[in-house]
Amino acid sequence: MLLAYQSLGVVYGDLSISPLYVYKSTFADDITHTDSNDEILGVLSFVFWTLTLIPLLKYVSIVLRADDNGEGGTFALYSLICRHANVSLLPNRQLADEELSTYSLERPPEEVAHGSRVRRWLEAHRSLKTALLVMVCSRLFLGLSSPCLFLFALQHYGTHRVGFLFAPIILAWLICMSALGVYNIIYWNPQVYMALNPVYMFKFLKKTKKSGWMSLGGILLCMTGSEAMFADLGHFSYSAIHSLLSLLWCTLH
Structure with a gap:
């Protein structure tokens, strides 16, 4: 529960604020809504199912389970792929890694020998290995292209302190947004559930x-920040991130 509370300020900050910009960005100058409000309900339906299929189902059910000894993120996923297939262009095996309980493959020898078609296809083409490495490295430069100086100044205090600092702010924000949402639904349009x-x-x-x-x-703005659930997996745990997602999902809708 302590880790779940801290994850509010670190993991769910971006995801809980992003939906604010959806309607303003979606309804451009050349899109207007009629009296039937089908356009507004259509956008809301897109937002609902996007948040349901991507953060709730994709990340929680699939992506968060693809951890590398408890670590998440693009580089951890690349390391996991390299461990199960001979696609690495960099040395990625160290003697100390063999001591990790989850490092060794648990698949039968015959399954490892044959592998899948995708695995054999990647191993047979060096250009695909290079493209995979470039794609992974590009994520690093995208993350460093627009740093927030304030957050970097606080980073040396540790994730747990930063989480404690931002968690009550995000929690207050979620409570206020939920209350305003319930009020607007009751007062303006109870039929919005359609x-x-x-x-x-x-x-x-x-x-x-x-x-x-x-x-x-x-x-797509409604789900920006979803990758933080996987990238910050090393700071928290699967159960800590998962425990608050249902509450956040209800709040955003």
């Missing part, structure tokens, strides 16, 4: 046509 029907997504695209497809880039 957006749970994915049919409104097709209605939105049918009415807006090309402009609707172009506006889907704004929909």
Whole structure:
């Protein structure tokens, strides 16, 4: 529970703020809504199902379980791939690693010998190995391209102290946003639950046509920060990150 509380300030800060910009970015100048509000319900349906399929199902059910000895992130995932397939262009095996309980492969020898088609395909082409390494390294430069000086100044105090500092702020923000959401639903439009029907997504695209497809880039803002759940896995644990996700998911919707 302590780790779950700290993860509020570190993991869920970005994910809980991103939905604020969705509607402003989605409804460009060439998209207007009619009296039927199908466009508004369509965007809300996109937001609901995007948050459901990506952070809740993809990351919690699949990505968070692909850890490398408890570590998460792009480099940990690349190390895990290199351990199960001969695709590494850099030396990645050290004698000290063999002492880790989860380092050795637990698959049968015959399964390791044959492998999958994807694995054999990657191992047979050096260009694919290079592309994989470049793609992984590019994530490092993207992360360093726009650093927040304030957070870097506090980083040396440790993740647990930073988590304790931001957790009450994010918690207060989530409570206020939930209260405002419940009030607006009751006061303005109790029928907004109809957006749970994915049919409104097709209605939105049918009415807006090309402009609707172009506006889907704004929909992606609702899940920016989802990768933090996997990247910060080494600081916290799967159960700590998972325990608060259901609460956050309900709040964002």
